[in-house]
Amino acid sequence: MSFEEYFPVFNKLTPEEKDCLINSVSLKRIKKGTIVHNGNDDCLGLLLIISGQLRAYILSEEGREITIFRLFSRDMCLFSASCMMKNIQFDITVTAEKDTEAWFIPVDIYKSLMENSAVIANYTNDIIGTRFTDVVWLIEQIMWKSFDKRLALFLKEESSIEGTERLEITHEKIASHLGTAREVVTRMLKYFQGEKVVSLSRGIVEITDMKKLSEMSE
Amino acid sequence: MSFEEYFPVFNKLTPEEKDCLINSVSLKRIKKGTIVHNGNDDCLGLLLIISGQLRAYILSEEGREITIFRLFSRDMCLFSASCMMKNIQFDITVTAEKDTEAWFIPVDIYKSLMENSAVIANYTNDIIGTRFTDVVWLIEQIMWKSFDKRLALFLKEESSIEGTERLEITHEKIASHLGTAREVVTRMLKYFQGEKVVSLSRGIVEITDMKKLSEMSE
Numbered sequence: 001m002s003f004e005e006y007f008p009v010f011n012k013l014t015p016e017e018k019d020c021l022i023n024s025v026s027l028k029r030i031k032k033g034t035i036v037h038n039g040n041d042d043c044l045g046l047l048l049i050i051s052g053q054l055r056a057y058i059l060s061e062e063g064r065e066i067t068i069f070r071l072f073s074r075d076m077c078l079f080s081a082s083c084m085m086k087n088i089q090f091d092i093t094v095t096a097e098k099d100t101e102a103w104f105i106p107v108d109i110y111k112s113l114m115e116n117s118a119v120i121a122n123y124t125n126d127i128i129g130t131r132f133t134d135v136v137w138l139i140e141q142i143m144w145k146s147f148d149k150r151l152a153l154f155l156k157e158e159s160s161i162e163g164t165e166r167l168e169i170t171h172e173k174i175a176s177h178l179g180t181a182r183e184v185v186t187r188m189l190k191y192f193q194g195e196k197v198v199s200l201s202r203g204i205v206e207i208t209d210m211k212k213l214s215e216m217s218e
Numbered sequence: 219m220s221f222e223e224y225f226p227v228f229n230k231l232t233p234e235e236k237d238c239l240i241n242s243v244s245l246k247r248i249k250k251g252t253i254v255h256n257g258n259d260d261c262l263g264l265l266l267i268i269s270g271q272l273r274a275y276i277l278s279e280e281g282r283e284i285t286i287f288r289l290f291s292r293d294m295c296l297f298s299a300s301c302m303m304k305n306i307q308f309d310i311t312v313t314a315e316k317d318t319e320a321w322f323i324p325v326d327i328y329k330s331l332m333e334n335s336a337v338i339a340n341y342t343n344d345i346i347g348t349r350f351t352d353v354v355w356l357i358e359q360i361m362w363k364s365f366d367k368r369l370a371l372f373l374k375e376e377s378s379i380e381g382t383e384r385l386e387i388t389h390e391k392i393a394s395h396l397g398t399a400r401e402v403v404t405r406m407l408k409y410f411q412g413e414k415v416v417s418l419s420r421g422i423v424e425i426t427d428m429k430k431l432s433e434m435s436e
Binding site: 058060061062064066068085086087088089090092114115116117118120121122124125126127128129130131132133135136137138139140142143144179 | 361
């Protein structure tokens with residue numbers, strides 16, 4: 001599918017703006033595991049995802065991670081161009097969780113369009129609003145949801161994203177998503193196993209009772 | 219001081235936009251303790267603070283609070299008009315922590331200006347970016363900073379805002395800012411008192427060793 005069909009406000013742009021975008025976008029293929037954006041070190045441009053999956057997380061000084069949001073097909077990754085937003089003053093890392101194909105828009109092109117076009121500026125606003133909502137939701141989770149519920153919800157979502165109840169994921173990886181230590185994840189998964197909700201083997205968490213897992217997440 | 223001097227991008231607007239704003243803004247006086255915005259129930263408009271102090275917080279189902287940001291002179295309160303941003307989908311409450319004077323801009327006026335003006339849309343973007351940074355900072359605090367450090371930092375900031383080392387604040391109120399239970403605050407304050415960093419009396423926390431408090435917050 002063409003860029004025009006992926007960029008939601010394309011039809012509202014002027015002919016000049018359309019030309020400018022069309023002439024500057026390129027198709028990017030990103031291998032699973034690639035670091036797309038690393039803190040404030042780089043500022044390449046925006047990625048409009050065609051297929052695949054990106055993960056944005058923050059890092060503690062000790063190297064602990066917590067996922068702050070994930071992006072899928074038709075989502076726009078703004079933070080790989082966070083230098084264009086002068087008030088965004090935190091370091092975020094974005095990696096490809098799956099092989100990803102995306103439309104790439106260079107930051108200088110997008111920035112100059114945004115400065116002059118109310119349509120693009122408002123579209124950018126909408127995206128930041130969505131990410132803001134993700135982040136406030138995360139605070140609510142961390143503050144007021146016990147860890148067993150957060151873990152149950154994570155496994156449920158992961159199963160829905162992957163389309164399988166057999167998840168190929170390590171305890172370490174789950175800990176990085178949820179911002180905790182591996183030992184905490186292992187202990188809780190063993191409790192889930194005792195409750196016959198999951199079955200564990202090396203590098204695999206298999207959900208054996210989705211109904212009960214759903215109940216546990218609420 | 220006039221609205222023109224408070225609204226940072228006023229000089230970049232067209233004469234029509236300037237007129238439209240000038241003719242629709244009004245001065246609002248808000249008493250300390252007033253709820254300015256309550257979840258998604260209302261959507262009056264934006265507040266550009268002249269003097270005073272607003273506090274934005276989220277609530278758990280059980281009624282626990284956590285402060286997500288505070289606003290001071292020259293800050294713009296967008297969230298009292300969050301209905302104009304369709305992707306902001308969380309309930310935030312905003313109250314006046316002090317008697318506050320602000321320029322009030324009705325939501326329909328601002329919304330129509332923002333839709334047509336790249337200048338106003340980008341200004342709005344900048345504000346959301348600042349609040350986004352506040353919220354990610356809060357996640358870092360909650361996830362990776364132990365409670366003693368968070369409490370020390372809060373007392374230090376509160377002292378700087380109030381311009382005094384004698385803080386008139388209850389343990390309950392501190393708990394609401396930090397998203398914890400009153401008992402947790404009381405226990406930690408008593409520990410601080412034992413360390414001779416604060417002295418406690420009814421409704422008062424007095425900082426007696428600012429240097430040590432600063433060190434504890436790092």
